[in-house]
Amino acid sequence: MSSMVDVKRHLRTLARNTAVWHTIGPRELASVIGKLELLERDRTALRARVGSELLLLDMNTQDLVELRLTERGCSASAQVSIFSPLGARLLAARPGDLLSLGGFSGGYRLLLVRVEAPPA
Secondary structure (H helix, E strand, O other): OOOHHHHHHHHHHHHHOHHHOOOOOHHHHHHHHHHHHHHHHOOOOOOOOOOOEEEEEEOOOOOEEEEEEEOOOOOOOOEEEOOOHHHHHHOOOOOOOEEEEOOOOOOEEEEEEEEEOOOO
8 A cells, every 4th residue: 555655746746747557549639629628618617727726635645736738748847737637627617526536556545625716
C-alpha cells in the first residue's frame, strides 16, 4: 500500500509531466472536443476550462493538490494539459464533482473543490 507521501508525489508527477500517462485516445479526444464546445456555448457557468486554477482533494489521502489546466503539455510544475487523461477528465468539471482515475497506481478519486476562472 502506498504511503501518503508516495501518493502525493505521484499526483505532483502527473501535474508536472503529463507523459506519465500517454496521450488520450480517440474516444477521450472526442470528449475533449465536446467539452470545449460546451464551454464555448456556456461562458457563465463555473466550470474548469483552459487557464483555470483548480484545487483538488485526493479522496484516498485527503491531500489538497493545486493544478492549472493548459492547452499544451508543459514541464511547468502544477500544470496539466487538457489532452492528457487527467486534464481531459478535469475539463468542464464543476466544484463538487468527483473524478475517478483508474489505471494509475490502482486509481485515484479526486474531488474538485474549487475552480478559479482564468484571467480575462
